[in-house]
Amino acid sequence: MHQRFIAPGAYVQGAGVLESAGEEFATLDADRAYVLGGETALSTVEDEVVTGLDAAETEVGAITSEVGMCTHAVIDEQTERVRKTDADLVVGVGGGVAMDVATAVAHRTDTLLAVVPTIASTDAPTSTVAVVYDEAGNFQEVLHRDRNPELVLVDTAVVADAPARFLAHGMGDAMATHFEAQAVAASGGKTDAGGRSAFAAVDIAERAYRRVEDHGPDALAAVERNAVTPAVERIVEANTLLSGLGFESAGTAGAHAVQTGLTNVGVREPHGLLVAFGTIVELLVQDRDPEVLEAALEVVFDVGLDVTLDEIGVTDDDLARVGELACEHGMGQEPVDPSPERVADAVRTADELVCRRRDRPRRND
Template sequence: MKVFGAPRRYIQGAGALDVLGTELARIARNVVLVIDPIVDEAHGSRIAASCAEAGVQLRRLRFGGECSPAEVERLEAELGGNVPDLVAGAGGGKCIDVGKALANRLKTRAATIPTIASTDAPTSHNYVMYDAHHRLLAVEKLPANPDLVLVDTQVIAEAPRQLFLAGIGDAVVKLFEVERCIKANGRNIFGADPVYSALILARGCYEVLRDHAEAALAAVDRRKADENLEKVVEATVLMSGLSFESGGLSLSHSMTRGLSAVPKYAHALHGFQVAYGVLVQLVLEGRDEAFMGDIFAFFERIGLPTSLVALAGAAPTAEEASTIARLTLAAPHARHFPRVLAEHEVIAAILSLEDRAARPGVPLSAAV
């Protein structure tokens, strides 16, 4: 059986924060907003004014820094038993996830207000829980996708460039992962058969990024939203999120299991990890040299990593390459591949990418 999931309403544009109250009022009148302290300092009064004008009763709770069970319990305690109609999260990925977690705990509706575009998490019903030492505990799920996703693209344009680039990295891989999942008769994030619409969205996402990523990054450098940035944000936040949830994932996202277990790669941004991971996937697929040369050139032009040296400044030891390969293949999404992969194949692909980065003329297929 096929399942397609999506947010109830998606709003995007420069100045969107000014209509947040109006959009929330469509859904709820009593709202709790979990907000990153930096975002609160910059935009809290603007958000409060928008909500007051729309007749929305808003309570702001400052995010403590980690999406952990302890943080959710702290926020719940601050509410003192008062359950809102909706919980929203405003900030980066962790802040948004803790908003989802609180909404789930309170059995209420959820909304997301991303102030960076580093992943497609705002549209997703997933959220990730960590312990106090930032070790992954679990990937949890809301009963449904958020009721509202609101993205102010001028706020995004003013955020750090590397976070915007990481969002491009997270999104550019989705075409190749959805293709693999569908061909492997895999399951999407809803545990159902992938829908063909997700593949169409993933293709569109990839095309937008290839056509507009460089110009959008230039807009971020100018700290000014423009049409190129608007297109890329729609691709990285909306199209990417819809395609991966309803289409499924594959080896690229599985690589994060392995990379996160090696300290020198563990703290690389998620989008950079999966961008590197998709190159490993494409090598293992046996893509031809012309294709690999093209995607290498694109990654290098915009600043995405093409090797582990580029990801974190150091090549892997033999033991580290083995750890990455073993844990990658243990991830559930790694099964979404045309064949059952062996650890030595993944290690060979990893080493082949390091060799290619050091010696650009070396064919990638030679080592696998």
């Protein structure tokens, strides 16, 4: 198995970038666009997206704000609408759900794909990946488009206007990318890009984590006041581009496996929050050095991602099933061979560490 590194055609980020969206859309040379997203996201940037498409002389065939989940039924419905519209470009606007649906639909219809994230809560925008859930919110499968988005447009002024918790959730995804990349590289596992971990991707994944460690709290302080600072730009890039390139071409493992386990026992908390908790579990499963574990816990607390099992509604009786599900959905990418029991014990221990850490002073206290 060879290394494989994949990436979007273009990634454009900055405050006010949607004001020049026409120049970016024009590079795609599309005739007709189908725009999809959530109601909140489209209410925020629909005018700028439509203006940009008009400037690029790309007709807007249809706009839908009815995308609230990424299920097979939603993908089927949106695929049919794109075909009826005869669009050759799908534009996904919003958060992770909109990105996933747009990616799956663009693959089904063999159209171009542009994504316009309005929050930086996941690393989905740059990838080929669409995560599909059932109507109850349980994980079902991961679908892959045959190529990355042709264009990713991230207006950091829009991101900074969103609630700060979304940026924090993206940091949970970004920190997990580093430790999962290390795990997959050590185990020789296969990545979402379809090959062995690329050295560059592993390095990029580490940079994503270091950005969160160094700039996360400052970025959160800025977006609490709807401000765009260099720290915000660095964290948005870490959450979206660095983490996206890192997870796809370096691999996912234990942190996301735990998130899947928690989701499929009924937890409906944000992805990044669960992945951050899953990162602590992953480090315990690996029996990493105490200083590595402590540093990761410090980051989790610094950006407000600390959570306990009680707070997310998980009982001790659920943990055996969480361990089983995690081992079915990614723990095999770890450089150790954990049993469901070992994973369940690591979940218990992570919960205890969070509880104990709350009783200690924070770094800046």
